[in-house]
Amino acid sequence: MALATADVVGILGDNLRLRGSVLPIPNRRAVHWTRGLELRRGGATVLYTGQMYQLVPYIERLVAAEQQLADSPLARFTGLGRRVNRIVNVSAFMGRPSRTERERSEEAPRRVVALLRGAGVEPGCLFEDDLYSGTLAYDLGLDELVAAHARRVQAVLRRHGVRTAITIDPHTTHMLRTIYPTLLDGWDVDVRSYLEVLAGALAPADALTAAPYASPPPAPVSGSGAAAVALHDSCVYARHEGVVEEPRRLLAAAGVAVLEPEQAGKFTWCCGGPAEALFPERALATAQQRVAQLRAVSSECVTMCPLCLVNLSKAADGAVRFRDIAEVLLDARGDR
Amino acid sequence: MTALATVGGAALGDKLRALGAFDAETCMSCGICTATCPLGIDVLPRQLLRHAALGLEQRIRDEQEVVFSCLLCRACEQSCPAGVHIAQDIRLLRRWLLEQGGE
Numbered sequence A: 001m002a003l004a005t006a007d008v009v010g011i012l013g014d015n016l017r018l019r020g021s022v023l024p025i026p027n028r029r030a031v032h033w034t035r036g037l038e039l040r041r042g043g044a045t046v047l048y049t050g051q052m053y054q055l056v057p058y059i060e061r062l063v064a065a066e067q068q069l070a071d072s073p074l075a076r077f078t079g080l081g082r083r084v085n086r087i088v089n090v091s092a093f094m095g096r097p098s099r100t101e102r103e104r105s106e107e108a109p110r111r112v113v114a115l116l117r118g119a120g121v122e123p124g125c126l127f128e129d130d131l132y133s134g135t136l137a138y139d140l141g142l143d144e145l146v147a148a149h150a151r152r153v154q155a156v157l158r159r160h161g162v163r164t165a166i167t168i169d170p171h172t173t174h175m176l177r178t179i180y181p182t183l184l185d186g187w188d189v190d191v192r193s194y195l196e197v198l199a200g201a202l203a204p205a206d207a208l209t210a211a212p213y214a215s216p217p218p219a220p221v222s223g224s225g226a227a228a229v230a231l232h233d234s235c236v237y238a239r240h241e242g243v244v245e246e247p248r249r250l251l252a253a254a255g256v257a258v259l260e261p262e263q264a265g266k267f268t269w270c271c272g273g274p275a276e277a278l279f280p281e282r283a284l285a286t287a288q289q290r291v292a293q294l295r296a297v298s299s300e301c302v303t304m305c306p307l308c309l310v311n312l313s314k315a316a317d318g319a320v321r322f323r324d325i326a327e328v329l330l331d332a333r334g335d336r
Numbered sequence B: 001m002t003a004l005a006t007v008g009g010a011a012l013g014d015k016l017r018a019l020g021a022f023d024a025e026t027c028m029s030c031g032i033c034t035a036t037c038p039l040g041i042d043v044l045p046r047q048l049l050r051h052a053a054l055g056l057e058q059r060i061r062d063e064q065e066v067v068f069s070c071l072l073c074r075a076c077e078q079s080c081p082a083g084v085h086i087a088q089d090i091r092l093l094r095r096w097l098l099e100q101g102g103e
Ligand code: SF4
Pocket: B026, B027, B028, B029, B030, B031, B032, B033, B034, B046, B049, B076, B079, B080, B081, B082, B083, B084, B086
């Protein structure tokens, strides 16, 4: 264990309670991905990022900072650091992600906007009101904090007149669709992953040609991406939210053949990401096992969650290329 | 339930049920979950569920690192013949441990 578990949980919980996110990122950073997209503010249907993709480089820095702290004599003062964190944001002292890291994390929501527009969906955006969903804090058992935070999210969505929230990652999808109804009275927002929205917009002919578990012969694609990819299912999409067929149908319709690794669909193997903040060594070992399963099928792999992407890429150490499904879908369209 | 569960278990089981839908008592202790868990930790999750169902509070406190290691990935639930809500049970143990720690 890198640090006393309760201290790390406490730091993350304090941040959610006091600052609205487990790892507060400056507002201008959280909305930077919207630049030049001319997205409508609010409206009945919005793209709700829950800041997950944008948070990933900051989570990475926290893990690095924790490892340094755990290796130093300061480790025994983390209880103190935790108390200080109530007043001063301790995460402000961790290294800032580089511009390249930040910009890479902003690409996913931008690509999702392009894909939705390609399918004739013009989503609104909540900009600085697009709040973190509380997923990590919920996993850690900080339910009261998450319930209070969920009420803030509910108030914001009501204020903007949101009826449908299109999410871009599995964790935010799960929180808003399955957990919020258990925490809130009168939660009536229709929550859908963009993969479900895009799959729903596929022409029936495309849907028929898509064979979810087969490996059709690679079709020529217009971009520079791979014509056949190994697909890594997110545990949360596949087992918690039942999103299994949609990514397969979308890839097949885009002419990208899906190669199934050992343990696919509802039997997928975790990337280790959820253990990253508290148990980095275990997270790495789990990710390495998954990389081996994927690598046995292809050196081109596709993920659909920012945590899977970063954790598996790190474990692969360059031996396998991991790309987000939004990138692969756009690439196949010849338009990144 | 065994006599041990009645003596030590009622209190912890009730506390956990007050926090949410705790159902570790429905576990048949077959071990399929442990065989499918990607973490490969002996105690996770079958023994941990047993300790919780038996109300062995100190065991759970001693196993807190294991409680917080779980990925909540539900690979175990996918194969559990008794339909135990393993990830939810483990999340409730986290809540209980954090409350114990003065959270
Ligand atoms: S698979 Fe289900 S019934 Fe079997 S030990 Fe695990 S939790 Fe208990």
